[in-house]
Amino acid sequence: MTPFSTSDTRDAATLRSRVQALFDRSGLMLHLGAHLGDVAPGRVHVNLPFSPALTQHLGLFHAGATASIADAAGGFAAYTQAPENCTVLSVEFKINLLAPAQGESLEAIGQVIRAGRTLTIVQVDVFALKAGEKTPVALMQQTIMNVPDRA
Amino acid sequence: MTPFSTSDTRDAATLRSRVQALFDRSGLMLHLGAHLGDVAPGRVHVNLPFSPALTQHLGLFHAGATASIADAAGGFAAYTQAPENCTVLSVEFKINLLAPAQGESLEAIGQVIRAGRTLTIVQVDVFALKAGEKTPVALMQQTIMNVPDRA
Amino acid sequence: MTPFSTSDTRDAATLRSRVQALFDRSGLMLHLGAHLGDVAPGRVHVNLPFSPALTQHLGLFHAGATASIADAAGGFAAYTQAPENCTVLSVEFKINLLAPAQGESLEAIGQVIRAGRTLTIVQVDVFALKAGEKTPVALMQQTIMNVPDRA
Amino acid sequence: MTPFSTSDTRDAATLRSRVQALFDRSGLMLHLGAHLGDVAPGRVHVNLPFSPALTQHLGLFHAGATASIADAAGGFAAYTQAPENCTVLSVEFKINLLAPAQGESLEAIGQVIRAGRTLTIVQVDVFALKAGEKTPVALMQQTIMNVPDRA
Numbered sequence: 150m151t152p153f154s155t156s157d158t159r160d161a162a163t164l165r166s167r168v169q170a171l172f173d174r175s176g177l178m179l180h181l182g183a184h185l186g187d188v189a190p191g192r193v194h195v196n197l198p199f200s201p202a203l204t205q206h207l208g209l210f211h212a213g214a215t216a217s218i219a220d221a222a223g224g225f226a227a228y229t230q231a232p233e234n235c236t237v238l239s240v241e242f243k244i245n246l247l248a249p250a251q252g253e254s255l256e257a258i259g260q261v262i263r264a265g266r267t268l269t270i271v272q273v274d275v276f277a278l279k280a281g282e283k284t285p286v287a288l289m290q291q292t293i294m295n296v297p298d299r300a
Numbered sequence: 301m302t303p304f305s306t307s308d309t310r311d312a313a314t315l316r317s318r319v320q321a322l323f324d325r326s327g328l329m330l331h332l333g334a335h336l337g338d339v340a341p342g343r344v345h346v347n348l349p350f351s352p353a354l355t356q357h358l359g360l361f362h363a364g365a366t367a368s369i370a371d372a373a374g375g376f377a378a379y380t381q382a383p384e385n386c387t388v389l390s391v392e393f394k395i396n397l398l399a400p401a402q403g404e405s406l407e408a409i410g411q412v413i414r415a416g417r418t419l420t421i422v423q424v425d426v427f428a429l430k431a432g433e434k435t436p437v438a439l440m441q442q443t444i445m446n447v448p449d450r451a
Numbered sequence: 452m453t454p455f456s457t458s459d460t461r462d463a464a465t466l467r468s469r470v471q472a473l474f475d476r477s478g479l480m481l482h483l484g485a486h487l488g489d490v491a492p493g494r495v496h497v498n499l500p501f502s503p504a505l506t507q508h509l510g511l512f513h514a515g516a517t518a519s520i521a522d523a524a525g526g527f528a529a530y531t532q533a534p535e536n537c538t539v540l541s542v543e544f545k546i547n548l549l550a551p552a553q554g555e556s557l558e559a560i561g562q563v564i565r566a567g568r569t570l571t572i573v574q575v576d577v578f579a580l581k582a583g584e585k586t587p588v589a590l591m592q593q594t595i596m597n598v599p600d601r602a
Numbered sequence: 603m604t605p606f607s608t609s610d611t612r613d614a615a616t617l618r619s620r621v622q623a624l625f626d627r628s629g630l631m632l633h634l635g636a637h638l639g640d641v642a643p644g645r646v647h648v649n650l651p652f653s654p655a656l657t658q659h660l661g662l663f664h665a666g667a668t669a670s671i672a673d674a675a676g677g678f679a680a681y682t683q684a685p686e687n688c689t690v691l692s693v694e695f696k697i698n699l700l701a702p703a704q705g706e707s708l709e710a711i712g713q714v715i716r717a718g719r720t721l722t723i724v725q726v727d728v729f730a731l732k733a734g735e736k737t738p739v740a741l742m743q744q745t746i747m748n749v750p751d752r753a
Binding site for chain 3: 223240241268290292294297
């Protein structure tokens with residue numbers, strides 16, 4: 150691999166700002182208190198600080214909160230590899246809850262497994278961060294569809 | 301089927317209040333603005349009025365919001381058939397988004413398919429309600445685990 | 452509904468023969484000993500008589516055998532509603548094994564939930580038939596893609 | 603890590619022979635022509651040479667064949683970490699078909715993500731081998747249950 154050029158840096162900034170724009174239009178992400186982490190081609194991080202507003206009946210992060218940022222991270226990861234003038238929609242996803250989701254925050258990392266013309270397959274890992282430890286708490290497989298962006 | 305007896309009515313009220321107690325301890329449900337609908341043995345409804353705080357980048361209900369109430373409705377449905385002194389945890393779920401989720405509200409209906417000693421399999425239908433029309437927008441299959449309630 | 456007309460009967464026969472042609476080109480279905488059951492628009496049955504060649508280590512039908520006929524029944528159901536000149540491919544599926552799959556045979560019933568232009572969502576129920584009893588043993592959600600038929 | 607000791611070698615042989623015994627009792631694996639590849643704690647490979655008896659209507663490996671060896675590889679991987687006197691059953695799995703499955707053979711690699719007391723979560727990658735190239739063709743997430751071995 151060649152070292153980072155000015156042009157790569159500019160592209161990276163453009164990519165991030167495109168994803169950030171999508172993120173900022175996602176009412177749910179803002180309402181949950183999530184924020185966008187690293188953005189790279191085919192890989193996007195979404196972080197979610199703990200709040201009692203995100204819990205299930207035992208005080209853990211609700212599976213719905215975990216799934217929400219996982220779906221978002223996966224969709225954004227697919228978006229970084231979608232054709233120009235396309236936006237993305239979730240077709241389906243499946244999530245396994247691996248361990249109790251508790252700690253200061255969750256981090257969802259979406260990674261494109263295969264980007265097709267119409268469909269993109271994404272895998273998302275979710276980790277809980279607690280007292281400096283990072284524990285895997287969920288694993289998602291997701292199918293994303295590219296659709297023409299009418300906006 | 302025999303007609304409803306006083307005892308059935310009392311049992312129905314008890315069941316509802318047990319599920320309502322779980323619901324009221326679910327910070328995420330309150331934060332999203334969801335509320336508990338019908339409760340019957342093996343079947344629970346959760347409703348979610350539209351709000352811009354629940355959207356994805358195109359202004360539709362975010363798949364994470366849809367999945368959150370589906371997961372909740374399914375978990376509560378399993379809970380109605382869990383052994384005494386047990387609570388429930390989501391092991392995994394898979395959701396297909398069938399159509400754009402838009403309208404005045406969503407309704408998730410969780411229905412137990414098979415209740416085992418340890419695991420319960422649930423199916424959840426989610427409908428969008430818009431101008432008097434009810435459209436299926438999502439379908440979930442979910443695995444729930446009974447765990448001892450230490451509370 | 453109006454009674455069956457000659458034209459409906461002819462259409463039904465055409466539909467069946469189109470699905471049967473697909474089935475007969477499916478080497479795996481023949482190798483497993485499966486056969487095509489009822490065929491209707493959006494709904495197809497596939498049957499699988501028991502054989503020791505279909506088992507897992509405990510002598511039950513292997514989850515792979517169950518999934519194979521479920522995937523086939525679902526794909527054929529989608530095919531009955533695919534556009535002309537299209538064939539179908541499985542994008543993904545998720546299956547819950549509900550109960551030990553044992554008996555004289557399995558029956559998979561695929562039913563289209565939503566047929567889109569590109570993607571079709573199907574639900575498949577699998578039953579075991581044993582001594583005259585029919586027990587649900589698996590439940591599948593499946594995503595099928597219409598692709599141009601180059602054959 | 604310390605170098606391999608005599609005892610590790612013996613343990614490795616024991617582990618393999620335990621998995622091989624399970625494999626040899628799986629009628630479906632033998633009927634499909636699959637064979638057991640590498641076996642390590644938490645990771646098992648299953649190979650499947652191509653045959654017209656394994657195809658769908660376009661001549662590709664049938665998704666059912668792909669799923670069958672993926673389910674087997676995942677179940678065996680879980681088995682390597684199951685408690686003594688336990689055997690394993692598939693609770694559910696979800697598989698994405700990433701690319702047309704064609705070539706001389708398929709290789710499924712099951713890898714334990716989290717081994718719990720009751721449930722084990724496994725991820726399975728399936729590759730097609732064609733003219734010396736290895737292409738990912740499927741990705742599975744699977745939930746396995748430990749059950750007392752009455753055999």
